Amino acid sequence: MSRVLTIEKLSIDIRAGGAGTRRVVNDVSLSIDSGRIAALVGESGSGKTLIGRSVMRLLPPVAALVGGDIVFNGASLTKLDETQMRSLRGRQIGAVFQEPMVSLNPALTIGFQMMEAMRLHERVSQAEARRRCMTMLEKVRIVDPEEALRAHPRQFSGGMRQRIMLASVLAMRPRLLIADEPTTALDALIRKEIMDLMVALTREIGTSVLLISHDLAMVAQYSDDVTVLRQGETVEQGSPAGMLLRPTHEYTRALMDALPARAPTNGVVRAPLVEINDLCVDFHRKRGLLSRRAAAKRAVDKASLSIFDGEVLAVVGESGSGKTTIGRTLLRLCDSSSGSIRFDGQDFNGMDADAVARFRTRTQMVFQDPFSSLDPRMTLGAAVAEGLRHVAGLEHGERLRRAAEILEEVGLPGAYVERYPHELSGGQRQRVCIARAVVARPRFIVADEPVSALDVTIQRQVLKLLTQLQEKYGFTYLFISHDLGVVEQMADRVAVMFRGRVLEVGPRNTIFDSPLHPYTMRLLEATPRLVRRADGAFELHTFPTRRQPAPAGHGYFNNGCIPGAPESVGAPLMIEVAAGHSVCCARAER
Amino acid sequence: MTERWWQVFARRPNAVAGGVLIAIMLSAALAGIVYTPYDPVAIDFHRRLSAPSMAHWLGTDEWGRDVISRVLSGAVVSVGIAALTSLIATSIGALIGAVCGFYGRWIDKIVMAVMDALLAFPSLIMALAVVTVFGAGPYTPVLALSVAYLPSVVRVVRASVLGLKHRDFVDASTIMGNSRAFTLLRHVLPNTLAPVIVLATSIFGWALLAESALSFLGLGVPPPAASWGGMLADSRVYFEDAPWLALAPGFALSISLLGVNLFGDALRDYFDPRMKNL
Numbered sequence: 001m002s003r004v005l006t007i008e009k010l011s012i013d014i015r016a017g018g019a020g021t022r023r024v025v026n027d028v029s030l031s032i033d034s035g036r037i038a039a040l041v042g043e044s045g046s047g048k049t050l051i052g053r054s055v056m057r058l059l060p061p062v063a064a065l066v067g068g069d070i071v072f073n074g075a076s077l078t079k080l081d082e083t084q085m086r087s088l089r090g091r092q093i094g095a096v097f098q099e100p101m102v103s104l105n106p107a108l109t110i111g112f113q114m115m116e117a118m119r120l121h122e123r124v125s126q127a128e129a130r131r132r133c134m135t136m137l138e139k140v141r142i143v144d145p146e147e148a149l150r151a152h153p154r155q156f157s158g159g160m161r162q163r164i165m166l167a168s169v170l171a172m173r174p175r176l177l178i179a180d181e182p183t184t185a186l187d188a189l190i191r192k193e194i195m196d197l198m199v200a201l202t203r204e205i206g207t208s209v210l211l212i213s214h215d216l217a218m219v220a221q222y223s224d225d226v227t228v229l230r231q232g233e234t235v236e237q238g239s240p241a242g243m244l245l246r247p248t249h250e251y252t253r254a255l256m257d258a259l260p261a262r263a264p265t266n267g268v269v270r271a272p273l274v275e276i277n278d279l280c281v282d283f284h285r286k287r288g289l290l291s292r293r294a295a296a297k298r299a300v301d302k303a304s305l306s307i308f309d310g311e312v313l314a315v316v317g318e319s320g321s322g323k324t325t326i327g328r329t330l331l332r333l334c335d336s337s338s339g340s341i342r343f344d345g346q347d348f349n350g351m352d353a354d355a356v357a358r359f360r361t362r363t364q365m366v367f368q369d370p371f372s373s374l375d376p377r378m379t380l381g382a383a384v385a386e387g388l389r390h391v392a393g394l395e396h397g398e399r400l401r402r403a404a405e406i407l408e409e410v411g412l413p414g415a416y417v418e419r420y421p422h423e424l425s426g427g428q429r430q431r432v433c434i435a436r437a438v439v440a441r442p443r444f445i446v447a448d449e450p451v452s453a454l455d456v457t458i459q460r461q462v463l464k465l466l467t468q469l470q471e472k473y474g475f476t477y478l479f480i481s482h483d484l485g486v487v488e489q490m491a492d493r494v495a496v497m498f499r500g501r502v503l504e505v506g507p508r509n510t511i512f513d514s515p516l517h518p519y520t521m522r523l524l525e526a527t528p529r530l531v532r533r534a535d536g537a538f539e540l541h542t543f544p545t546r547r548q549p550a551p552a553g554h555g556y557f558n559n560g561c562i563p564g565a566p567e568s569v570g571a572p573l574m575i576e577v578a579a580g581h582s583v584c585c586a587r588a589e590r
Numbered sequence: 591m592t593e594r595w596w597q598v599f600a601r602r603p604n605a606v607a608g609g610v611l612i613a614i615m616l617s618a619a620l621a622g623i624v625y626t627p628y629d630p631v632a633i634d635f636h637r638r639l640s641a642p643s644m645a646h647w648l649g650t651d652e653w654g655r656d657v658i659s660r661v662l663s664g665a666v667v668s669v670g671i672a673a674l675t676s677l678i679a680t681s682i683g684a685l686i687g688a689v690c691g692f693y694g695r696w697i698d699k700i701v702m703a704v705m706d707a708l709l710a711f712p713s714l715i716m717a718l719a720v721v722t723v724f725g726a727g728p729y730t731p732v733l734a735l736s737v738a739y740l741p742s743v744v745r746v747v748r749a750s751v752l753g754l755k756h757r758d759f760v761d762a763s764t765i766m767g768n769s770r771a772f773t774l775l776r777h778v779l780p781n782t783l784a785p786v787i788v789l790a791t792s793i794f795g796w797a798l799l800a801e802s803a804l805s806f807l808g809l810g811v812p813p814p815a816a817s818w819g820g821m822l823a824d825s826r827v828y829f830e831d832a833p834w835l836a837l838a839p840g841f842a843l844s845i846s847l848l849g850v851n852l853f854g855d856a857l858r859d860y861f862d863p864r865m866k867n868l
Contacts, residue, residue, distance in 0.1 A: 436762070
């Protein structure tokens with residue numbers, strides 16, 4: 001086994017504003033043997049991305065390599081001139097980045113972009129390049145490679161684009177692949193698919209991988225060696241089995257402890273606060289100029305759910321599963337097409353203007369995107385105080401006082417009242433949104449992906465805040481998320497959705513430990529989790545539990561959520577298999 | 591500490607230059623109201639077409655009227671009409687545009703059809719038509735030009751409201767129990783302020799020019815009241831003998847337009863977030 005890459009005592013400085021420099025990578029050493037996957041993990045700001053870029057010699061202009069050496073295939077990269085470096089990039093060292101939406105040029109066809117590098121580095125004929133690209137696209141399971149070569153990036157989803165990126169980089173058969181958070185922007189199922197493809201393909205070609213990630217579970221599952229970084233310094237190096245599963249170093253242990261873990265649920269069964277029955281929500285596409293008929297898209301399809309007082313019900317699913325639409329419909333931001341919703345015993349359809357006004361004082365929402373949910377022209381104090389506008393008998397001054405109070409409670413004390421949203425970070429803005437949501441003490445809060453736009457470290461703090469506030473004020477949460485790790489930490493009960501259908505509902509432990517519906521299992525399999533054992537060591541759970549047969553006379557309902565199996569013909573039917581645990585089935589065909 | 595807007599402006603040469611020129615224009619208009627050396631409409635046949643002198647700094651016109659007094663009092667008319675036009679067109683236009691963008695449906699369709707029809711006329715021809723119908727007078731140009739510039743304001747505001755209404759803070763306002771109208775006035779409209787302010791300065795400039803054009807054609811403020819466009823029109827016959835008749839109002843007009851345009855550019859730079867870090 002030969003050594004592909006050695007990084008020796010690498011140091012990188014960043015020119016800080018004005019005078020002086022800041023050391024962002026300090027004395028980091030690591031090496032990768034051929035065919036191995038080495039991971040760099042650390043929180044944001046740990047310098048892991050800069051190390052990856054320095055191997056490509058693509059550091060941003062403010063950063064400079066000030067010490068150490070990078071040896072690739074026996075040659076020192078720091079001594080190469082730009083021309084020699086260019087001949088290495090793409091051909092010998094490939095890279096895949098986090099944002100599949102921006103790493104392909106939208107103006108050029110896939111084929112042009114894939115063949116460009118190939119024809120640049122190797123004098124191959126057009127036909128030969130084309131043939132190789134098609135083989136690669138087939139390997140990443142693009143359905144019609146011929147067609148894909150002629151298509152433009154916009155015609156593909158994020159996951160497809162990332163597969164195409166992977167294909168075009170690996171088509172050059174590089175010795176080393178730098179994968180910088182390659183799946184962070186993607187849904188769980190697609191994430192697993194991409195990672196599996198990447199591992200299989202690099203193994204086949206014999207490419208080594210430098211995997212840069214913040215996701216400890218993913219690193220534990222896929223990598224051979226791990227380097228943990230903290231603020232530019234190496235904390236620990238070793239095998240994932242030894243180091244991550246039995247953490248000894250203080251910092252690694254702190255990282256592992258911060259992983260989402262199940263909090264005990266409050267097992268108290270209370271009355272339902274929200275009851276949803278056979279809810280359907282249709283979106284009407286804009287009518288064309290000539291056709292009078294509106295095209296409708298069903299976003300929620302006969303969903304039935306109850307949300308109990310004081311609990312956290314999590315709705316999980318991929319993007320497009322209708323989970324956000326359910327949340328919006330519950331807050332009367334969307335109209336339902338059929339079915340009924342009852343809030344605290346009162347039917348949505350029977351509400352008059354007064355009842356709606358009262359409903360508004362008792363419900364709230366926390367949005368996903370903290371950059372769009374605050375009015376940019378209002379101070380934080382005014383924004384939060386507005387939440388009290390409809391509370392009877394409150395003076396303006398009293399509202400501002402309470403706003404300041406709640407801002408302090410979410411960790412934004414004193415002068416923050418006078419600040420404007422653009423002065424805050426994403427995490428701080430999300431705290432303001434939470435303050436605004438809770439200031440009038442609502443009973444029911446819809447939290448729509450409240451942490452998915454945030455950095456992992458910040459995520460943890462915001463989740464903790466949500467839990468604290470719930471314990472203090474007794475809110476009921478509808479928690480919408482695609483991140484099963486977060487759901488496992490937050491939820492009392494979980495509902496799994498796919499294409500507008502609720503496929504399985506049950507208590508959190510049941511859904512995570514003994515799921516029934518194959519789609520739930522697929523989701524769980526796609527989300528590797530590190531779970532603490534009784535002896536303090538960790539275990540990598542990549543599932544699956546055994547597939548369980550559907551209740552007698554039925555098959556699991558399939559609307560495309562179980563690939564490879566025929567879709568159900570009959571009407572779907574929620575069958576309660578145990579107390580509170582229901583799964584969506586269809587009558588078996590004779 | 592973030593910089594205040596005037597500190598940002600003080601560092602931009604075009605903002606400073608524009609500001610100074612606008613200040614000159616405004617003080618001329620102010621002088622036109624409170625004090626002019628002579629009565630701008632007083633006729634003195636003994637001093638017809640006299641060249642600039644100590645008594646008449648910018649000379650006199652064919653009726654013996656003092657030119658500098660007429661430029662100053664013309665400033666009141668020109669600047670006043672431009673300011674009123676800009677104010678009326680932007681405020682009414684912003685309201686119409688906001689309602690169209692926010693409520694949509696049939697009201698949007700009808701109003702936008704009307705606006706498109708208005709937009710199809712060149713604004714000056716449009717103003718000519720209005721003046722012809724309503725007759726010349728001090729307020730007809732304001733009405734004419736406001737109608738002519740209304741559609742561009744409506745379009746700009748409607749477009750930015752369409753973008754804003756799907757932002758989460760609009761939903762957040764609904765969830766707090768606020769009415770649609772409150773949400774529109776409190777959250778949506780203030781966020782369209784930046785483009786509207788920039789547009790308002792542009793309209794001020796266009797209106798200044800258009801008012802002069804109307805007066806030049808004899809459709810502006812009726813004589814003998816002074817206006818820059820009217821003075822320019824009258825000066826044509828005497829240009830070879832008395833060039834100051836054309837130069838004085840022409841220069842006043844140029845300075846004002848230059849000032850307004852420079853300042854408008856500075857405002858655009860200030861409000862456009864992409865320019866912020868330059």
